[in-house]
Amino acid sequence: MFNDIGPLELVTLIVLAVLVFGPDKLPKLIQDVTRTIRKIREFSESAKEDIRQELGPEFKDFEFEDLNPKTFIRKQMDNDELGLKEIRNGFDLKKEMAEVTDAVHGRESESSSSSSSGSSGGSIDMTKKPENPRDERPPYDADAT
Numbered sequence: 001m002f003n004d005i006g007p008l009e010l011v012t013l014i015v016l017a018v019l020v021f022g023p024d025k026l027p028k029l030i031q032d033v034t035r036t037i038r039k040i041r042e043f044s045e046s047a048k049e050d051i052r053q054e055l056g057p058e059f060k061d062f063e064f065e066d067l068n069p070k071t072f073i074r075k076q077m078d079n080d081e082l083g084l085k086e087i088r089n090g091f092d093l094k095k096e097m098a099e100v101t102d103a104v105h106g107r108e109s110e111s112s113s114s115s116s117s118g119s120s121g122g123s124i125d126m127t128k129k130p131e132n133p134r135d136e137r138p139p140y141d142a143d144a145t
Helices: 007-021 025-053 068-079 084-090 093-105 112-118
Strands: none
Touching: 007 025
């Protein structure tokens, strides 16, 4: 909670507390504050237990920290049941980019040349403009919109 408070800041807070509350009231104030914090923690834990009991045995391992969206998403992404690790490991970005670059430049990549050898044998030339003798617009279809 107070991880970013340095020693100089801590000494400043102690001196300020002594000046505001006085040296005779400060120990009683510290006891009251710690007692209040302890009661709040006990109340919180009993409320969590009550909620777990009301949810039933299916939610016995339910953690309230999982309600934080970041924690929930992180926990679900680490879950092996979804198969996301296989998808992530099976995707090779460099290979995909090389295939796209080859397709744009009109070259055949190694994987597409072996798979297209059994098909029609032709490839689409992306650099050539389509042959359209007339530069007219396609007819407007009012029913399609």
